[in-house]
Amino acid sequence: MVPRYARPAMTAIWEPEARYRIWFEIEAHAAVKMGELGVVPESAGKALWDWWATNPTIDVAAIDAIEAVTKHDVIAFLDWVAQQVGPEARFMHQGMTSSDVLDTTLNVQLVRASNILLEDLDALLAAIKRRAEEHKYTPTIGRSHGIHAEPVTFGLKLAQAYAEFARCRKRLVAAREEIATCAISGAVGTFANVDPSVEEYVAEKLGLEVEPISTQVIPRDRHAMFFAVLAVIASSIERLAIEVRHLQRTEVLEAEEYFSPGQKGSSAMPHKRNPVLTENLTGQARMIRSYALPAMENVALWHERDISHSSVERFIGPDATITLDFALARLTGVIDKLLIYPERMQKNLDRMGGLVHSQRVLLALTQAGLSRDESYRLVQRNAMKVWESDGQLSLLELLKADPEVSAALPAATIEEKFNLDYHFKEVDRIFERVFAAA
Amino acid sequence: MVPRYARPAMTAIWEPEARYRIWFEIEAHAAVKMGELGVVPESAGKALWDWWATNPTIDVAAIDAIEAVTKHDVIAFLDWVAQQVGPEARFMHQGMTSSDVLDTTLNVQLVRASNILLEDLDALLAAIKRRAEEHKYTPTIGRSHGIHAEPVTFGLKLAQAYAEFARCRKRLVAAREEIATCAISGAVGTFANVDPSVEEYVAEKLGLEVEPISTQVIPRDRHAMFFAVLAVIASSIERLAIEVRHLQRTEVLEAEEYFSPGQKGSSAMPHKRNPVLTENLTGQARMIRSYALPAMENVALWHERDISHSSVERFIGPDATITLDFALARLTGVIDKLLIYPERMQKNLDRMGGLVHSQRVLLALTQAGLSRDESYRLVQRNAMKVWESDGQLSLLELLKADPEVSAALPAATIEEKFNLDYHFKEVDRIFERVFAAA
Amino acid sequence: MVPRYARPAMTAIWEPEARYRIWFEIEAHAAVKMGELGVVPESAGKALWDWWATNPTIDVAAIDAIEAVTKHDVIAFLDWVAQQVGPEARFMHQGMTSSDVLDTTLNVQLVRASNILLEDLDALLAAIKRRAEEHKYTPTIGRSHGIHAEPVTFGLKLAQAYAEFARCRKRLVAAREEIATCAISGAVGTFANVDPSVEEYVAEKLGLEVEPISTQVIPRDRHAMFFAVLAVIASSIERLAIEVRHLQRTEVLEAEEYFSPGQKGSSAMPHKRNPVLTENLTGQARMIRSYALPAMENVALWHERDISHSSVERFIGPDATITLDFALARLTGVIDKLLIYPERMQKNLDRMGGLVHSQRVLLALTQAGLSRDESYRLVQRNAMKVWESDGQLSLLELLKADPEVSAALPAATIEEKFNLDYHFKEVDRIFERVFAAA
Amino acid sequence: MVPRYARPAMTAIWEPEARYRIWFEIEAHAAVKMGELGVVPESAGKALWDWWATNPTIDVAAIDAIEAVTKHDVIAFLDWVAQQVGPEARFMHQGMTSSDVLDTTLNVQLVRASNILLEDLDALLAAIKRRAEEHKYTPTIGRSHGIHAEPVTFGLKLAQAYAEFARCRKRLVAAREEIATCAISGAVGTFANVDPSVEEYVAEKLGLEVEPISTQVIPRDRHAMFFAVLAVIASSIERLAIEVRHLQRTEVLEAEEYFSPGQKGSSAMPHKRNPVLTENLTGQARMIRSYALPAMENVALWHERDISHSSVERFIGPDATITLDFALARLTGVIDKLLIYPERMQKNLDRMGGLVHSQRVLLALTQAGLSRDESYRLVQRNAMKVWESDGQLSLLELLKADPEVSAALPAATIEEKFNLDYHFKEVDRIFERVFAAA
Helix, strand or coil, rough: CHHHCCHHHHHHHHHHHHHHHHHHHHHHHHHHHHHHHCCCCHHHHHHHHHHHHHCCCCHHHHHCCCCHCCCCCCHHHHHHHHHHHHHHHHHHHCCCCCCCCHHHHHHHHHHHHHHHHHHHHHHHHHHHHHHHHCCCEEEEEEEEEEEEEEEHHHHHHHHHHHHHHHHHHHHHHHHHHHHHHHHCCCCCCCCCCCCHHHHHHHHHHHCEEEECCCCCCCCCCHHHHHHHHHHHHHHHHHHHHHHHHHHHHCCCCCECCCCCCCCCCCCCCCCCCCHHHHHHHHHHHHHHCCHHHHHHCCCCCCEECCCCHHHHHHHHHHHHHHHHHHHHHHHHHHHHCCCEEEHHHHHHHHCCHHHHHHHHHHHHHCCCCCCHHHHHHHHHHHHHHHCCCCCCCHHHHHHHHHHHHCCCCCCCHHHHCCCCHHHHHHHHHHHHHHCCCC | HHHHHHHHHHHHHHHHHHHHHHHHHHHHHHHHHHHHHCCCCHHHHHHHHHHHHHHCCCCCCHHHEEEHHCCHHHHHHHHHHHHCCHHHHHHCCCCHHHHHHHHHHHHHHHHHHHHHHHHHHHHHHHHHHHHHHHHCCCEEEECCCCEEEEEEHHHHHHHHHHHHHHHHHHHHHHHHHCCCCCCCCCEEEEEEEEEEEEHHHHHHCCEECCCCCEEECCCCCCHHHHHHHHHHHHHHHHHHHHHHHHHHHHCCCCCCCCCCCCCCCCCCCCCCCCCCHHHHHHHHHHHHHHHHHHHCCCCCCCCCCCCCHHHHHHHHHHHHHHHHHHHHHHHHHHHHCCEHHHHHHHHHHCCCHHHHHHHHHHHHHHHCCCCHHHHHHHHHHHHHHHCCCCCCCCCHHHHHHHHHHHHHHHHHHHHCCCCHHHHHCHHHHHHHHHHHHC | CCCCCCCCCHHHHCCCCHHHHHHHHHHHHHHHHHHHHCCCCCCHHHHHHHHHHHCCCCCCHHHHHHHHHHHHHHHHHHHHHHHHHHHHHHHHCCCCHHHHHHHHHHHHHHHHHHHHHHHHHHHHHHHHHHHHCCCCCCCCEEECEEEEEEEHHHHHHHHHHHHHHHHHHHHHHHHHHHEEEEECCCCCCCCCCHCCCCCCCHHHHCEEEEEEEEECCCCHHHHHHHHHHHHHHHHHHHHHHHHHHHHHHCCCEEEECCCCCCCCCCCCCCCCCCCHHHHHHHHHHHHHHHHHHHHHHHCCCCCEECCCHHHHHHHHHHHHHHHHHHHHHHHHHHHHHHHCCCCHHHHHCCCCCCHHHHHHHHHHHHHHCCHHHHHHHHHHHHHHHHHHHHCCCCCHHHHCCCHHHHHHHHHHCCCCCCCCCHHHHHHHHHHHHHHCCC | CCHCCCCCCHHHHHCCCHHHHHHHHHHHHHHHHHHHHHCHHHHHHHHHHHCCCCCCCCHHHHHHHHHHCCCHHHHHHHHHHHHHHCCCHHHHCCCCCHHHHHHHHHHHHHHHHHHHHHHHHHHHHHHHHHHHHHCCCCEEEEECEEEEEEEEEEHHHHHHHHHHHHHHHHHHHHHHHCCCCEEECCCCCCCCCCCCHHHHHHHCCCCCCCCCCCCCCCCHHHHHHHHHHHHHHHHHHHHHHHHHHHHCCCCCCCCCCCCCCCCCCCCCCCCCCHHHHHHHHHHHHHHHHHHHHHHHHCCCCCCCCCHHHHHHHHHHHHHHHHHHHHHHHHHHHHHCCCEEHHHHHHHHHHCCCHHHHHHHHCCCCCCCCHHHHHHHHHHHHHHHHHHHHHCCCCCHHHHHHHHHHHHHHHHHHHHCCCCCCHHHCCCCHHHHHHHHHC
């Protein structure tokens, strides 16, 4: 976790105190249910919750000190709670195993992290939608291979991003479901010393589903899937970030990250206004993506479990969620305040001498009866002249002057093919497709 | 693609001819709809399908020869079809762009691949279930950290695998949905020269959904998600493969891959019977997992598209699906024919001198009024003796002879704690959880 | 392996026949040495080499047929050779283990692949150097963050690429050394049944080093390092490919991939000239990079060996080397024939109204006694006006007209700061640094 | 960075204060050289070093506060230093760019980190060597595929680890060389405003090499290679960790991690002694390996530079080096204190009824004139009986009783083939190969 890429609400989920609080809740809920079942005295659960009601401070340092001796974190925690609550606490953890607590806790943390990430995605979607509506009909050149292709609108660019992040949101909802499970099944998952109803009770209290079968651990394919989804979301962040970076290039300059007064772009070059936020997002995306790999390598635990997944999760649990939260918020800010330059878009659109309309002429020629091959040849020979003139020549004029072309198409027909609005007639329909459900 | 790890049905999906056949269908369906719309003569679509009805051979070499000149695969294909069908063919591909064909085709291939993979998963699930039922109550030791923990049944091991692959199946269904889309939206996705109803028509004919917004390409976050799911499935394959490899270790030998007559385990050591199939699967899993990464790097295409994803997909499209198909089938064979040795499992269970029952005694002591810490100390001091004797001493006998233990618990109570069946009382309930829905 | 991304010489290394030929040489060399040692009759090695001198065809299908029964590739091969050579062949493979043959063979293949890759790198370096010399003093704008920074020369861009690939070459030489080892150490590497001098003899004959300690297998950290180096080379390919893609963007267009007559850029848009080769390279780089991961996961084989590495290497051995060979050759072609447009570079350089010279003025102001902060403020306020004019205003004119600036610096001094050659005074020195050693 | 996997010396390298100290040194060295050149007053460098000689505290919070306004870290730092040193400080950073400072600083940090890692490797190598010598002739079974193969010694196992980490050390020395460079080349690397001799001077003072050509940034292929080497080292750590985990399995138990008094293996099962340190190392290895990927993705910066690498390096710079330092130290401790059980090794060796000697008999039969195939068949039919008896039958007795075997080999000859020492006759030679150079 890099502090400058961390926001408080997400970070808090991963702090020791938050973890210990969840541990306590699991143990105390379990004790209550075991009391109901007569496995432990009913007074045990009551004592625990009574103490909890005093809103006690969790003394992380004291627990750490015990762990330094026992070298076992859950036992250290139970010892510390026992010191606070008194003899009733000895009924805690009856028939349970550490992983019952640890794995269920991790899942609670990931669910909470998911909830924040879903809010982040909602904010991002709202920002994208707002700017998309704003520029629904702002003409700009569509580029394939970095080369001018045909006109689109800036709103369409953003509508595509919206659809992509809406898919990301749907995937994250599914990913949250993947890891929203609770296991209280004992040493190897047989419920030998703990009744399955305890698991059901704790699951319900924590808003989780029961893990159908656990083997001391909750199976890690769930977590692999979870982190893979975060990795895909990061990849979509990278895509939009790179779009902004491209648009801000000096020669393109159709949009820019907001540049605040007092900000210095370069210590050496006072004129620089760099897309540093989106470059930064590009790097963060690489990191979040990379965390999916160790998560997948965690799946193949030995037999009923080994603990190799644990050190991995100490890194990627916080790092992936905290960084993704930060990245989504940063991207939302970028889109929200993006400086968008329609005049420049128009200027860029015009700079190719009308080449972007070549396909329409090609189609018109075939419809006028020429073979596709012949039509292609006629358009290309004029297009190449325009291309080589760096947009100084006009495709429209050249085509009208080409005897073979004009033999096939009257001048007015050729001119009609250079109408920009022709390209935007389905924008409304596409917007409906994208935003209707939202 | 490695031929020895390839099965014909999956391989066929990726052969040039299969691809060209899908190309044709997309173009011909589109031509029909364009005919309906009056954009091209209705005779065009008819001519195409009439020719198709003759069940023509696709001359891959001839198409390749054209591509060698045009350096453009779709144009080469259209030229070749035009040679076969005649002048009506010039109306093909009107207003469309190559990616309309290529991307929709890739998705058709991935859907078909998914269908095979779903069948593979069904076969695997059936094999696992059959063996799980067979060994529902076969006792075996549960191991955490590779160390004997408490008893489980072999059926439970397989039930866990079943639940895991059932989740994989669900994920694959979702992944198939991710990539089951069709785009016929023209050069930059604006439908400038092709009516959206063409897209709708083709999508329906091919059993796909319409891509709500495309930008020449179908967005690659869909494919990233698809290959990430394959990677997670591969990780689950690795887990079960490693379980078998562990069980077949000389010192464990609770199960073995089927060893056919005539098979030689080692050129040098005639006695060797090696878990080569599951080792092989472990390596294949590494490969399938690795393909998720370039798939994710493919997401951030430049602007409306660049073609960097294409070379990646030429590798991972076939490699990931063909290898996963093979791996699932191989794993199914391994499970189906797995040699399972219940006597050896019992022997291993017994070799620890009863240590596996230590927890139940611990619980009994706390319930008899001792503190958790005290109980732990009493059990551990006897357990350590057994441990150090390498299972020659009996925990039961030591505990009965320990004055502090026997002061707290009568001998009969201690003996009762060593009953194996105690651990299996919830097996039925767990099986119900896992297999009920199936 | 994707056939369209494969060249014959590299592909041949990985064909079954090539592998069998190396197998034979290892076995026959070993037999000769064992004959010298008196372990086997001297006639054995002679018989093998006599047969080999007849230049026999390797009947891959026949060997495959035997393997179908024995399920063991090396035994199948030995059986087939025995059929050809006669009874003397039974002395082959004495005290050896399959991995002695397989691992040494893989290393021979990787060494041969490295040799081709080194030639590829030499060709690439030569092409880059030629174009770098050609454009040593061709002015172009240097860009950081995609934003115009200060002038560089196109030769410097290429010199940087040269230095990077020279490092890659050095790394590949080291990587080749990593895997240029031979192991003939028997079933678990103890030389129990084969004298170490056999290993030494075979190593020398094959131009390899002796593996100091093997454990049936040659340790896979060597191969992990090898494929990691290929992955880094791929990343450098990606960098140069992306540079070309950027330069070919419509708005930049300072360079272009060679566009051959007859080539069609787009089926829909006849005017398109797309950087498809470098986009293609970008995707290939992603693949080659991804192969490093399973290679690293291969390191942790169990005990003296397991065979999980083998299936991985059947993929990445050919795929990584064949694709990298192709990519290097393609990149060499791109650089060799790259269309370079100095006029356009100059035009782009000029389009910022002189902003690229801002730093020199900043320095002059501080040298004239202003504080750094004050100097920065003065330059920035003029630079921002030029920036907002989209290069229509001239920074030089604004600065000369700024009373605070002109109070500090005479006009002639300001003008001198806008001299382009000032930036190129060290080009020769840098070229010497880069190319001197070459 | 996970605090529990971090050691102070390595962590200190990455703290803000350490970074600022390196920044200062670079700037101050540069100022001295510029003074010599007459570019700035000689008093500037003197003032800086005079202040430095007062051993000033670096006020990280104050610098952060300035950065909050300027949004530029280097400028913030320069401003703060200027506040401390006074007007002479305005000559700092003349003609330099932020990256000159940042990139050179990162490399200084990575060199320092490498130095610690090399010490770590030396300590690990020493521990492995000591234990290898100690168990040079301790017999143990060699295993391939997890199956008993032929005898080795425990010392050989460790000698293999020694050779592997000696290779890792060599790679790390090369990796350190890769990133031990200094760049002071100005805004786009042309030395426009800074003389190359400044770079040479600073490089020498910092013990670095001059970067032959930089483009504002030091090229990231160097760092990609560096982190790839760390990833390979991590993979070797994983290999040895997994060896220990295997050896500690209940059924194997040939070695164990040291288990300190007071340590609790399991909250639920008092008898557990788990290989948690090596499991932990396995997970850490996954993380360190994963960091190589974003490092490789960092290579393809746009044009002369973009800053996407920076956020990646804020993670992996500290995380990879701190975790690897911790992991190497932990592994050293594990090996140093490893509990090794020779009696158990012997017991495991004996449990297969002599099967491990099968190959020697096979060879003896072929040397006695039988065909390889026939010999294999004779040995295998007896070996299979022993195998199926789970080591209760003796291969030696069966072979002596087999009429076809005894017809070919006298009993004494067969018996001689079961001598364990036969396998260890080359141990000394192997040790010499491995440790001679050390």
